[in-house]
Amino acid sequence: MNNSKHATKDFWGFPLTHFTYFFTWAIVYGYLTLWLEQEAHLSGTESGFLFSMMAGMSLLFQPVFGILSDKLLFKKNLVITISAGMMLIGPYFQWVFKPLLHSTGAGFVAVLTGVLLSFVLNGGVSVIEQYVQRASLANKFEYGHSRMGGSVAGVVASLVAGRLFIWQPNAMFWACSISALALTCLFIFSDKVHLENASAAGDTSNSLDWKTVTSIFKLKNFWILSIFYMGASAIYDVFDQQFIVFFQTFFHSAAQGTLVYSYMTSAQTAIEVLLMIPMPWIINKIGSRNGLIIYGFITTLRIVGSALSPTYGWLIFFRLLAGLEMPLLLVSIMKYIAGAFDIRLYATVYALASNFAKQISVFVFSSVAGNLYDKIGFQHTYLILGAIVFVITLIAAFGLQKENREQAGEGKVSESTSIE
Template sequence: MKLPKWNFWNFGGLFFFYFLIWAVVLAFLPIWLKEQAGLDAGQTGLVFSAISLIALCYQPFFGVISDKLGFRKNLFWFVVCAALLMGPFFTWVFIPILQFNIWVGAIIGGIYLSAVFQGGVGVVEAYIERASRASSIEYGRVRLFGSIAGATATLIGGMMYLANPISIFWFASASAAVLGILLRTAKVDTSSSAAAAADPASDGGEITKERVFSIFKLRNFWFLSLLIVGTASVYDVFDQQFPNYYNQFFPTTAIGTQRFSELVSLQTAIEAVLMIFMPWIINKIGAKNGLILFGILTFVRIFGSAVATDTISLSLLRLIAAVEMPLLLVSIFKYITGVFDVRLSATIYLLAFNFAKQAAIVIFSSIAGNMYTNIGFQNTYYFLSAIVLVITIISIFGLSNDKKHRSPVGTVQPNSKPNMVASPKM
């Protein structure tokens, strides 16, 4: 059996250590803000709101800059260098600022943390997707290392936090150092035909303001954004307080929390396995159908959770998430590179996916939170599932068929040019 090329392990390592930082820090940040920084629930919510809102400011600029840079790593290096400061920031900077003024602390924390996470994640994913495509490597297969990182963080994060809460942030800094080494060694053979197809400047075209703004004239861009708002955003909002709903089915909260932790670990393991096969599945069914299937599964999981009456059925419904995430992560990039101008893939990804999703979460989180209080979890789930179903049906007719545009991974048609920014035919 031929072993995967070095680039596969290199790109996979980039994903692993970036999402290891992500999972370790964000999983324990709410607890740290309460126990170590002394914030109450409202103040903690203010910090997370600042992170989400400031990330919205980063994403459009990060997308355009990523496309202008192409295979150059400048913006990725910015994220890595910011992540290196995680330990010092939490040890000596963040708590004094929060104690001085909660609003100032929330803004500064939001500027820093969103640069590494909610804003920076698009930079990381867009670069590795482009570099993988240039190296004729399936993006989904290197993305599975991110799922493995999530499982690893679950195993080691809790032990480190209990031993010394600040240790998780210094662990993040150490992981960022390894991430930097892997980024330094990452290479793309720019002379290959696959690299020429993935390079934003492959046809000599410059990423101009007019070209970027022409994205907003595309009917397909708005339908893609609508699908993300109505499915992926609702997916995240549903998951935010699902553990509280899940715990209601158990005699005590402690038992429910333990069972949910075990369930998430199983979900993450299944997700990592499915990531291996998902690129092949999406190549067969098409990225549009993958996105539609994601919407259908999201509807089934939310609606099913509303009607479930026992822990077994509710747990099985939760495991659907192990299929949903690989479907979404692989389909979204294949759809963008299959339908839109590949020179603007990062911009479209950060706008249609990250920006639209984050903005909708800010709005939906507040609405769902009030509904949970006023009408209960089940009725709120009926409402959320209805949104997902309606948007998914609209997307069936609104999204273009990517299989009419896309070539097999790593291949370039003779005399082909990147898909131009023009309204794709139905």
Template sequence: MANNSNSSTNKKKKDFWGFPMTHFTYFFMWQIIFGYLTLWMEQVGHMNGAQAGIVFSAMAGLSLLFQPAFGVISDKLLFKKNLILTIAVAAMLIGPYFQWVFLPLMHINSMLVAIVTGVFLCFIFNGGVSVIEQYVQRASLANGFEYGHSRMGGSLAGMIASFLGGKLFLMNPNSIFWACSVSATILLGLLLFSDKIHLENADAAGGTSNSLDMKQVVSIFKLKNFWYLSIFFVGASAIYDVFDQQFIIFFKSFFASGAAGTTAYSYMTTAQIGLEFLLMFPMPWIINKIGSRNGLIAYGCILALRIIGSALSPNLTIVIILRLLAGFEMPLVLVSIMKYITGAFDVRLYATIYALAANFAKQISVFIFSSVAGHLYDTIGFQHTYLILGGIVALVTIFAAFTLKKEDPIQAGEIEEKTV
């Protein structure tokens, strides 16, 4: 009997390791593209700022279509891999596209290449990220492992891609895209041959029947808790992104030279990502202790403290300490939101709710807040703008503390269901 138990445990461990690698291969590509694409488009693609802006605008705009559509499709497919395999195959074409298609199209029509590139990358990244995340989350429920432990692969990928991407770019700028194609090929292999899901436990993640219909999807909009969660993400996570957009400019103002500020910022960011990676391991245990709803509220409190504290910081040391708090924020929100949606909503609608509340609403608000914050930076300065942004996060967090309903801890996987 003991041998059977040990065999079952070893099997589960074996079936776990493919999922951190899935996270690693996907977020390696993510970091390469969002870290070096702008530089490549300027130096190799010969795009001006306006043309490069169209690429990112297309990605942001189309994500508002891809994200909700991919959420509904994912909930329909459940454990079927049709969509995620399509995304992996498309990602394999990143190298060939930028090597052999981008520049010829550029000679024909620069507007055309900007739009095509935006659509292509949005399909893989802006839309695809929620597909990857919900796929691993469902697998974690069926296989009995913590999503946060798998997500450590994504954090590790961010560190390695940031370091390796710069080296590859200096050797040969096009090599960064071929690195993405290699990573996507490994991702495809993992999805086909390694990522085994224990379908006998499928009920914990919404079952295996794709009986979801549009009436059930529309019912989401009648749930007060869905709107409360969306408001929280609009006023907290969106502000997180807006705050970080031009933080490097604020940070460099503490240095005598721009070069010294840029170098220090690089070291600080590496330390922040390293802290994020380390905290991903204990974070599921922490969230299981305090509850995912409380985890979200704690995230909002830390974020408000970081933004308001940056505005009031008397020196560089305090600014750096507050910046490193971001290493706590990301594990906190990533683990909390996965568990909260699972425990507070119908698990069959998990991917749709995640796409709409955590991605769709956030994208719209980032689009709005980015231009407003940019104007405020120019007119009233960073400190006063940060006070406003931090105040918004504080108010939204207080609102969430009183409105977000408590999750079911068993359904969320925070405690094990007792069997008699």
């Protein structure tokens, strides 16, 4: 009985960690564009350059963060540094951004903002994710149950940030700082890891060297996983970037389309939260490799189905499939990397094969898709994107090696670590 209570206590800090981190993520990515336009008065080109800097700078941070995370394992130096950096978001946008914009111009501010936000978000996300994933292996809970906190954060942020922006635009950035303060306190005082089980997550503090790190580049499976992520996951994001514009064409007015879109995305997020509960059990049954492949085919179906939808009702149906896609991807990729690669290199593989490869692909495909939308329209562009995802998923289906299911944690979670 005492062991059960102890294990439950050691679980709940991690979904709160996911919540506080992704609360800031949701606010920045949901409302920064609006703030840049209405408060900073940046042009579309200037705002685009800022987001490009965020993506570009993250390509520098991610490989370094991956290697450092594998070296540090459960030491909290890096995660606390990132959470402390997030506390600067409020002061930066309140007191630094606009004065610097007026004195130095948009270019320098874009670079500086890109450094800050890529450090704590685009680059830092892999550090936070892998830390919780490794903790799930050591503490014997399901990562997907912790990640539900991030999905809930998206819902809360969408409800809170808009109201804060109307009241006082800078207030939403101070909400990010307050959330980051809570995240830092969680890392320092709450997120306890059972170090007696550290070997389950790869005890690397003394054994990881440069030769071991670079060995992943010789693995065919690493490159196939990277290609899969660059295709399926990155195109998933590119497809969603201007989806609202396409969605509005099915309505008599943009306002009506926007209203229906907001209800639809809320329903999608609710589905995502609900499916996060059984998804670890489902992936344990079917295997994380199969989960990734199913995700690829569902993504293909959603993109192609959207292109062929005759009414907005069908479009809503295919959009709601995203509520299934994200739990499939988030749980499968974490378990697959843990089970198909040297566990000592978990964070490095995750940073490079997932985040690094994805950022490159998003950067390339965003420009290409944008041009295609103007030249051949949304439907034809979606058919092209869907065909690319389908081909890459086929490559993954035949090329990805099967994971070590025991090492991946695709087993039954003991009752002592239940979240009930």
